[in-house]
Amino acid sequence: MxxxxxxxxxxxxxxxxxxxxxxxxxxxxxxxxxxxxxxxxxxxxxxxxxxxxxxxxxxxxxxxxxxxxxxxxxxxxxxxxxNSDAIPKDITLVVNNKSVKISVSGNLAIEPAGAFMASRDIIADEIAAHIKEYGEEDWQQYFNPSLQACGKILAQYFYCKATAKPYDEYEAADFFETIKELRVTEALPIAKHFFTVYPNLWTQRTGYWRRLLRLLKNALVYRRSKSSAMLTR
Incomplete structure (x- = not known):
């Protein structure tokens, strides 16, 4: 200092x-x-x-x-x-005024499913924002997530591990404030891992509701084409 x-x-x-x-x-x-x-x-x-x-x-x-x-x-x-890939073995977070030590290097799965899905959406939103500003061509080569997004991913990853509570999407999102206290030398390499190693998290988001609507639309088109074919026989 x-x-x-x-x-x-x-x-x-x-x-x-x-x-x-x-x-x-x-x-x-x-x-x-x-x-x-x-x-x-x-x-x-x-x-x-x-x-x-x-x-x-x-x-x-x-x-x-x-x-x-x-x-x-x-x-x-x-x-x-x-440019560093050195992931810390463990980190310490202050939760409810108590220091909590969490193992990292041997446990890099985003769990449970709620945290995984939320993380996927965070990454998808970052990708969408990048493509909107810079275009879709070669976006993977130039894509760099914001530090805000990195912090949000870490909040999802660490919430259950640090609090020992069942997953809650709102509390996990609020845990971002605790994550901001992490040293940047600890936070960035871990976040970088999730943005580069998890291929399933790179998929651009298509919500289940939108998928359902798309399936229904395809089904309607199929029915109409089938009906038209029968009428022309």
Whole structure:
């Protein structure tokens, strides 16, 4: 961590930001990615937890430049992390104010069925959004899921394991807030596994209701064609 006490008029402001990737949370990374036009002050605010309007009160703006090298270093480390396949053996989550250690590397199945189906839909929505923006041609080659989607997948994967509760789709979705506290070095490799290894999750979503309507439509077309054939005999 890089920690500085900076003057703000009549007081001083403590600003502390990560200098190494293992100090960065998934939630911080998501917040950085969600900012379409990220300014230096916004980046420092997200990484430090200090509101941007308080950072703006620092007397000497040049003092904020002390954090520039750290932010640049983090960006290079993040790039390398995206290329990493090293899945952690276990992770620790805080659930109901208690630390829960969960084995990961030997247990990478998304269970139960509710979590699997929800994960499939999350991935399908990401694919659909990508295709809508960039087109369908070679989409698998260029597709990169958002960190938000990665967090949602991990919420589905970890909910039952961390809480020891039966699966509940709403509570699993809300578990995303807990997942955001994971270190990004733990979260991204696990999420990457699900987005690249699970072929069944890559299928674009067609809901059962839509499938049923399609089957009914095909059946009606078949009946009409059969009736027409009988009338023309």
């Amino acid at each position: 890089i920690e500085k006490n900076l003057a703000t008029g009549n007081s001083r402001l403590r600003v502390c930001i990560p200098s190494h990737l293992h100090e960065l949370s998934l939630g911080q990374m998501i917040a950085l990615q969600n900012e379409k036009e990220l300014s230096d002050i916004q980046a420092i605010s997200i990484l430090s937890g200090v509101p941007a309007n308080e950072l703006m009160q620092i007397t000497n703006g040049n003092e904020l430049l002390q954090f520039t090298d750290a932010i640049l270093s983090l960006s290079h480390q993040i790039k390398n992390l995206y």
